[in-house]
Amino acid sequence: xxxxxxxxxxxxxxxxxxxxxxxxxxxxxxxxxxxxxxxxxxxxxxxxxxxxxxxxxxxxxxxxxxxxxxxxxxxxxxxxxxxxxxxxxxxxxxxxxxxxxxxxxxxxxxxxxxxxxxxxxxxxxxxxxxxxxxxxxxxxxxxxxxxxxxxxxxxxxxxxxxxxxxxxxxxxxxxx
Amino acid sequence: xxxxxxxxxxxxxxxxxxxxxxxxxxxxxxxxxxxxxxxxxxxxxxxxxxxxxxxxxxxxxxxxxxxxxxxxxxxxxxxxxxxxxxxxxxxxxxxxxxxxxxxxxxxxxxxxxxxxxxxxxxxxxxxxxxxxxxxxxxxxxxxxxxxxxxxxxxxxxxxxxxxxxxxxxxxxxxxx
Ligand SMILES: CC(C)(COP(=O)(O)OP(=O)(O)OC[C@H]1O[C@@H](n2cnc3c(N)ncnc32)[C@H](O)[C@@H]1OP(=O)(O)O)[C@@H](O)C(=O)NCCC(=O)NCCS
Ligand SMILES: CC(C)(COP(=O)(O)OP(=O)(O)OC[C@H]1O[C@@H](n2cnc3c(N)ncnc32)[C@H](O)[C@@H]1OP(=O)(O)O)[C@@H](O)C(=O)NCCC(=O)NCCS
Numbered sequence: 001x002x003x004x005x006x007x008x009x010x011x012x013x014x015x016x017x018x019x020x021x022x023x024x025x026x027x028x029x030x031x032x033x034x035x036x037x038x039x040x041x042x043x044x045x046x047x048x049x050x051x052x053x054x055x056x057x058x059x060x061x062x063x064x065x066x067x068x069x070x071x072x073x074x075x076x077x078x079x080x081x082x083x084x085x086x087x088x089x090x091x092x093x094x095x096x097x098x099x100x101x102x103x104x105x106x107x108x109x110x111x112x113x114x115x116x117x118x119x120x121x122x123x124x125x126x127x128x129x130x131x132x133x134x135x136x137x138x139x140x141x142x143x144x145x146x147x148x149x150x151x152x153x154x155x156x157x158x159x160x161x162x163x164x165x166x167x168x169x170x171x172x173x174x175x176x
Numbered sequence: 177x178x179x180x181x182x183x184x185x186x187x188x189x190x191x192x193x194x195x196x197x198x199x200x201x202x203x204x205x206x207x208x209x210x211x212x213x214x215x216x217x218x219x220x221x222x223x224x225x226x227x228x229x230x231x232x233x234x235x236x237x238x239x240x241x242x243x244x245x246x247x248x249x250x251x252x253x254x255x256x257x258x259x260x261x262x263x264x265x266x267x268x269x270x271x272x273x274x275x276x277x278x279x280x281x282x283x284x285x286x287x288x289x290x291x292x293x294x295x296x297x298x299x300x301x302x303x304x305x306x307x308x309x310x311x312x313x314x315x316x317x318x319x320x321x322x323x324x325x326x327x328x329x330x331x332x333x334x335x336x337x338x339x340x341x342x343x344x345x346x347x348x349x350x351x352x
Contacts, residue, residue, distance in 0.1 A: 066282070071281070073279070074279040074280070074281035074282055074283075076280075077255075077278070077280035077281065078279050079253075099279075101277045101278060101279050101283060101285065102277060103249070103250040103253045103254050103277050103287070104249055104252075105246040105247070105250035106242070106250055106287075107285070109321075111282075111283055133349060137351075143348065145285075145323060145346065145347065145348050145349070146347050147321060147344050147345070147346055147347070148345045148347050149343070149344055150342075150343035153345050153347070159349070160350055160351065161347040162347060162348055162349075162350055163346070163347050164346060166325075166326075167325070167326035168324065168348070169323070169339040169340065169346060170321065170322075170340060170344060170345060170346020170347075171321065171324050171332050171339050171346075172319065172321050172337065172344070173319075173320035173321070173336050173338075174336055174337075174338055174341070175313075175336065
């Protein structure tokens with residue numbers, strides 16, 4: 001639980017002032033109207049996320065369960081892991097997640113984007129994806145890709161993703 | 177040039193009998209009709225490929241040049257790099273290439289598939305992709321994906337790849 005430790009490493013643990021390098025407070029106009037004045041939202045790129053907490057987030061958006069052993073391996077070997085946290089007083093909660101694989105040079109592919117249902121529709125998914133994109137761009141990755149379920153093609157479209165540009169097709173291998 | 181060294185590490189260098197772990201001879205019925213009896217074809221997963229030789233292969237299929245510094249980084253950080261070599265007597269030549277990024281657990285994405293033009297249409301692209309797929313499957317990667325240019329959708333279709341399964345769309349990010 002590297003996150004809890006770093007978020008509460010300041011002397012005043014009731015009012016966390018995160019100073020770990022991978023932690024950034026997120027704020028946007030009108031956010032307190034949408035989330036309440038008690039909530040503060042943070043991004044993290046720390047990949048030592050509690051796997052049960054991540055599983056709970058994935059459950060909440062209806063994804064099939066995956067072996068935690070493989071989830072751990074996938075986090076370790078992702079190029080970038082971003083998470084979003086709600087902090088209220090001394091409690092923090094994982095409310096969003098996304099990760100990307102990459103060759104560290106040309107291509108990155110985004111996987112497992114999720115925002116906890118009660119936090120959806122408030123601009124947080126967009127904020128999380130924008131954060132991930134800006135991090136990837138800062139690493140000079142030119143080609144950011146993903147495979148979108150039909151119901152989220154519009155969501156990604158709003159972020160600047162194009163479906164099938166120049167007729168390029170996303171393809172998946174199935175054992176014959 | 178790890179490849180040359182390993183391919184010619186046997187005592188009889190005129191008739192290489194590759195014994196390095198990452199080297200496998202490829203043969204198929206009718207191959208000598210298509211390639212001539214002088215040619216032997218090998219697969220390799222050795223990623224220490226001469227970058228100029230790789231650039232020449234990419235040039236031969238008309239791809240835009242990329243900075244070698246980034247190509248080197250991409251090879252290092254790909255999960256799997258497969259190459260195909262023609263050996264005639266003591267000369268060897270890079271004739272095919274493909275690589276994949278991955279989280280080492282769930283997903284792999286295939287990039288940069290190329291067969292040298294004079295070797296195309298002889299079943300070698302299919303052989304190289306089948307080799308890559310079997311390697312990925314052996315590592316228990318369940319989801320093998322790629323982004324196909326329109327003119328190669330059929331080629332990948334023949335290998336068991338489906339375009340847009342269940343409406344899933346490949347998407348690319350473009351700076352606004
Ligand atoms: C998809 C998901 C990450 C979006 O997160 P979110 O926080 O609800 O999205 P936001 O509030 O940031 O929405 C940003 C914009 O996208 C739009 N949008 C969000 N979800 C959308 C959807 N499913 N369809 C169409 N538009 C959508 C919003 O209307 C908003 O538009 P605006 O900028 O014009 O106001 C979230 O709904 C989710 O986790 N869904 C379940 C998991 C999932 O399907 N993940 C994708 C797997 S490929
Ligand atoms: C695409 C490429 C890798 C195919 O390699 P290849 O060695 O020529 O292909 P093969 O001879 O193994 O062909 C296997 C099968 O695919 C078919 N096929 C090959 N290329 C095809 C194409 N462009 N369109 C449709 N079918 C094709 C063959 O007819 C063959 O069919 P069969 O199994 O029914 O006989 C090669 O043509 C190439 O390097 N092209 C240039 C680079 C490129 O476009 N790469 C893909 C970037 S996304």
